[in-house]
Amino acid sequence: MASEDYVCLNIECRYHSSQPFPVCPKCGHRNTFVTQSNMRVRGCIGGALSLGVSCFLLFIAVFMSVVIANKRTAMRVNDVAALLLLYGLGAVFLIGGISLMIGGGRWLIGSLVSFGRRGGSSRIRRR
Numbered sequence: 001m002a003s004e005d006y007v008c009l010n011i012e013c014r015y016h017s018s019q020p021f022p023v024c025p026k027c028g029h030r031n032t033f034v035t036q037s038n039m040r041v042r043g044c045i046g047g048a049l050s051l052g053v054s055c056f057l058l059f060i061a062v063f064m065s066v067v068i069a070n071k072r073t074a075m076r077v078n079d080v081a082a083l084l085l086l087y088g089l090g091a092v093f094l095i096g097g098i099s100l101m102i103g104g105g106r107w108l109i110g111s112l113v114s115f116g117r118r119g120g121s122s123r124i125r126r127r
């Protein structure tokens with residue numbers, strides 16, 4: 001049997017080894033090791049989910065554009081902001097989904113994680 005590479009699931013660690021450790025020697029997390037092919041499957045599933053979300057968001061954005069365009073009243077700033085947000089999120093998920101499916105996507109999850117951390121810590125500090 002060909003020896004398969006194992007990799008730590010922790011997105012900030014991604015420690016590679018030829019055997020699955022019970023505890024990751026780099027980041028110290030337990031049971032994070034999966035095979036690289038397993039990782040690729042996860043990437044594909046994540047990518048497909050992300051593409052699905054992006055399609056949904058873009059669909060709502062297009063639908064809202066049509067509704068707003070058909071309204072007799074003048075465009076409100078709120079409508080435009082919501083539309084821009086929807087299109088922006090849709091684009092982010094679209095790009096992220098594609099990059100996840102082709103094996104990358106680390107930058108996206110990494111930035112999401114760091115963004116979440118930053119938001120969380122600033123929220124704690126404000127209290």
Ligand SMILES: [Zn+2]
Pocket residue numbers: 008009010013014015024025026027028029032
């Ligand atoms: Zn690790």
